[in-house]
Amino acid sequence: MSIFYYDKTFDGLLSVVFDAYKIKHFPQALLAEGDIEPMFMERVHTTVTDSGKSDRVWTALRKKLSKQALNHIHHVWQSELPEADYLIFRYIRKVIDSSHSVETHFADEDVMAMLKLAKKVSKDTMYLIEFVRFQKTTQNIFFAPVAPDYNTLPLALRHFIDRFADQHWALYDIRRGYGFYYDLQRVEQITLPDENALIDGKINPTLLAEDEQQFQTLWRNYFKAITIRERINKRQQRQHMPARFWHLLPEMQN
Amino acid sequence: MKESVLHKLTILAESAKYDVSCSSSGTIRRNKAGMTGSTSGWGICHSFTEDGRCVSLLKILLTNFCLFDCAYCVNRRSNDIERVAFTPGELAELTIEFYRRNYIEGLFLSSGVIKSPDHTMEKMLRVVKDLRTIHHFNGYIHMKTIPGASQELVHQAGLYADRLSVNLEIPLEQDLKLLAPEKDHQSVYKPMHYIQQGMVQSLEERRKFRSAPRFAPAGQSTQIIVGAAKDNDKDILHLSSALYQRQSMKRVYYSGYIPVNTYDKRLPVVKDSSLKRENRLYQADWLMRFYQFNANEILDDKSPYLDLDMDPKLAWAIRHPERFPVDVNTADYATILRIPGVGVKSAKMIMVARKHGRLNLNGLKKIGVVLKRAQYFITNNELPHYTIHEATPEYVKRVLRDTPSLPSPAEQQLSFGFTD
Ligand code: SF4
Numbered sequence: 001m002s003i004f005y006y007d008k009t010f011d012g013l014l015s016v017v018f019d020a021y022k023i024k025h026f027p028q029a030l031l032a033e034g035d036i037e038p039m040f041m042e043r044v045h046t047t048v049t050d051s052g053k054s055d056r057v058w059t060a061l062r063k064k065l066s067k068q069a070l071n072h073i074h075h076v077w078q079s080e081l082p083e084a085d086y087l088i089f090r091y092i093r094k095v096i097d098s099s100h101s102v103e104t105h106f107a108d109e110d111v112m113a114m115l116k117l118a119k120k121v122s123k124d125t126m127y128l129i130e131f132v133r134f135q136k137t138t139q140n141i142f143f144a145p146v147a148p149d150y151n152t153l154p155l156a157l158r159h160f161i162d163r164f165a166d167q168h169w170a171l172y173d174i175r176r177g178y179g180f181y182y183d184l185q186r187v188e189q190i191t192l193p194d195e196n197a198l199i200d201g202k203i204n205p206t207l208l209a210e211d212e213q214q215f216q217t218l219w220r221n222y223f224k225a226i227t228i229r230e231r232i233n234k235r236q237q238r239q240h241m242p243a244r245f246w247h248l249l250p251e252m253q254n
Numbered sequence: 255m256k257e258s259v260l261h262k263l264t265i266l267a268e269s270a271k272y273d274v275s276c277s278s279s280g281t282i283r284r285n286k287a288g289m290t291g292s293t294s295g296w297g298i299c300h301s302f303t304e305d306g307r308c309v310s311l312l313k314i315l316l317t318n319f320c321l322f323d324c325a326y327c328v329n330r331r332s333n334d335i336e337r338v339a340f341t342p343g344e345l346a347e348l349t350i351e352f353y354r355r356n357y358i359e360g361l362f363l364s365s366g367v368i369k370s371p372d373h374t375m376e377k378m379l380r381v382v383k384d385l386r387t388i389h390h391f392n393g394y395i396h397m398k399t400i401p402g403a404s405q406e407l408v409h410q411a412g413l414y415a416d417r418l419s420v421n422l423e424i425p426l427e428q429d430l431k432l433l434a435p436e437k438d439h440q441s442v443y444k445p446m447h448y449i450q451q452g453m454v455q456s457l458e459e460r461r462k463f464r465s466a467p468r469f470a471p472a473g474q475s476t477q478i479i480v481g482a483a484k485d486n487d488k489d490i491l492h493l494s495s496a497l498y499q500r501q502s503m504k505r506v507y508y509s510g511y512i513p514v515n516t517y518d519k520r521l522p523v524v525k526d527s528s529l530k531r532e533n534r535l536y537q538a539d540w541l542m543r544f545y546q547f548n549a550n551e552i553l554d555d556k557s558p559y560l561d562l563d564m565d566p567k568l569a570w571a572i573r574h575p576e577r578f579p580v581d582v583n584t585a586d587y588a589t590i591l592r593i594p595g596v597g598v599k600s601a602k603m604i605m606v607a608r609k610h611g612r613l614n615l616n617g618l619k620k621i622g623v624v625l626k627r628a629q630y631f632i633t634n635n636e637l638p639h640y641t642i643h644e645a646t647p648e649y650v651k652r653v654l655r656d657t658p659s660l661p662s663p664a665e666q667q668l669s670f671g672f673t674d
Pocket residue numbers: 320321322323324327328329330331365366367434
């Protein structure tokens with residue numbers, strides 16, 4: 001078996017592609033430095049991440065793929081699944097080696113696997129966009145703790161910047177321990193310095209603006225009032241709004 | 255916010271809940287500097303109620319006072335219920351605060367009729383204008399036009415709202431006369447016509463000047479209550495089809511009648527099939543909008559009702575065995591669309607994928623074709639010849655009855671691939 005080591009960054013992965021074509025040798029597995037080596041190793045290569053290399057690969061892909069397919073690659077990468085990088089690698093190889101567009105070759109296993117995983121990630125991104133609930137803090141920042149399955153916060157960012165351009169807000173991924181803060185001008189990546197800011201993934205109530213609870217109550221009441229009781233269908237509710245999000249939704253707190 | 259707002263919100267949301275349209279799709283509006291909000295083009299649901307419906311807009315009445323006495327409505331004059339009214343300021347603030355917290359995509363504003371249709375419209379306009387001009391709100395606004403409103407006010411509304419709607423409610427004129435004596439179809443069609451005119455005019459002006467104001471950019475919609483009178487599905491679908499021919503009618507919503515005033519003897523005693531019927535109508539509507547069916551193909555005088563146990567596309571295919579089997583590798587798009595088990599998305603994928611070579615069963619499955627249904631309607635070298643002809647339409651009907659294929663209405667709202 002032959003393997004490539006790289007730093008598990010996206011640029012790193014594209015550099016791997018560059019190296020593989022350069023030395024005309026294609027790995028059967030991609031490992032991070034320090035991973036346990038498989039048995040029966042034949043050949044090892046270590047790729048050093050280099051933006052010059054990754055840019056060239058990306059430019060080549062941009063010539064052959066639609067914007068949508070390029071997005072799919074990003075989405076699959078953000079899935080953070082252990083098999084995602086090697087899948088992307090195989091896909092890119094097919095794109096480069098083929099004279100015609102492979103992205104619509106839906107009968108191909110890798111093309112379909114990319115599509116499926118990208119769809120899952122984009123669904124998760126959509127959930128984020130739907131179910132983020134901002135809470136106003138004493139400092140007038142609209143803060144939302146989130147917990148997506150995949151690392152989708154960067155993918156949803158554009159939507160929030162566009163939508164909430166005139167308010168200070170922050171989105172915080174409690175599962176991954178990082179977030180983004182928007183200050184009316186720019187967005188920056190943050191980690192929470194204060195350990196007491198979140199309790200059990202929820203904002204510490206002492207940090208909330210005075211009327212925040214009131215708006216949550218208004219929303220909860222509204223939510224109850226518009227239910228058509230003659231047509232209760234909790235199965236459908238769960239199907240569209242999976243229970244794993246409920247702890248972040250004020251309307252689902254009794 | 256005052257305490258009393260909580261109480262009003264509860265009552266006025268209760269009174270608004272039976273209006274089914276809640277979609278926020280149809281306009282794309284990028285954020286502008288110094289403004290709050292954007293609209294995405296496709297609707298975003300922010301929550302789902304216990305009845306499984308999407309919550310996208312703050313759907314609310316300005317007031318539940320009403321002059322009129324429509325038999326099918328909770329807010330009718332003769333009902334003894336608590337009456338309250340928001341001030342325009344309260345409602346605008348509520349909308350903006352909900353929006354900032356990402357609870358909603360915008361506002362769906364409706365109202366009981368107070369004093370006169372125009373007086374009511376003026377009050378509603380105040381809310382919408384405040385949102386756009388004082389709060390710099392750039393999110394979605396759907397405003398219900400009051401039947402009988404004047405052209406001038408409809409025009410104003412169209413300049414501020416994304417979508418306007420006038421509810422038709424009762425499909426046949428004589429039934430409407432019976433159930434809502436103060437209304438007639440004329441009072442509904444007139445404002446519908448004003449809206450259409452406004453849109454045509456605005457499009458023309460925008461062709462000349464890019465900066466000319468947009469008028470109801472998300473078009474208009476209407477709602478039909480199903481099962482409150484003696485209308486049949488054929489009447490309803492033909493009506494919808496005629497409405498869709500007007501370029502500005504984007505959506506027709508179907509609302510299975512829910513008995514709110516059981517004491518009124520003009521209303522039918524409801525069978526529990528109303529929800530199913532509503533679903534079938536949405537599926538039929540879907541066939542007209544995305545599958546290139548026309549109303550006559552779905553229902554005719556011989557069979558004026560949709561089959562409750564079978565979706566209308568399958569029902570059509572079983573009535574027309576002569577149109578099958580279809581060769582998925584050579585047939586045109588329109589023909590492929592009509593295969594049961596093939597959706598719009600998979601039909602499109604079939605068209606592009608077959609350029610890479612013949613599609614086999616495995617390929618079809620990967621694309622998302624539901625072979626369980628499609629197998630009787632397609633030919634393929636691999637398939638043992640067991641199409642609808644060998645199996646007989648009766649057999650196919652028996653095995654495929656009630657296996658869902660078209661999306662339910664709630665899922666339709668979520669289908670981002672399609673714009674509605
Ligand atoms: S006019 Fe509207 S609010 Fe008034 S009773 Fe009729 S349907 Fe209800």
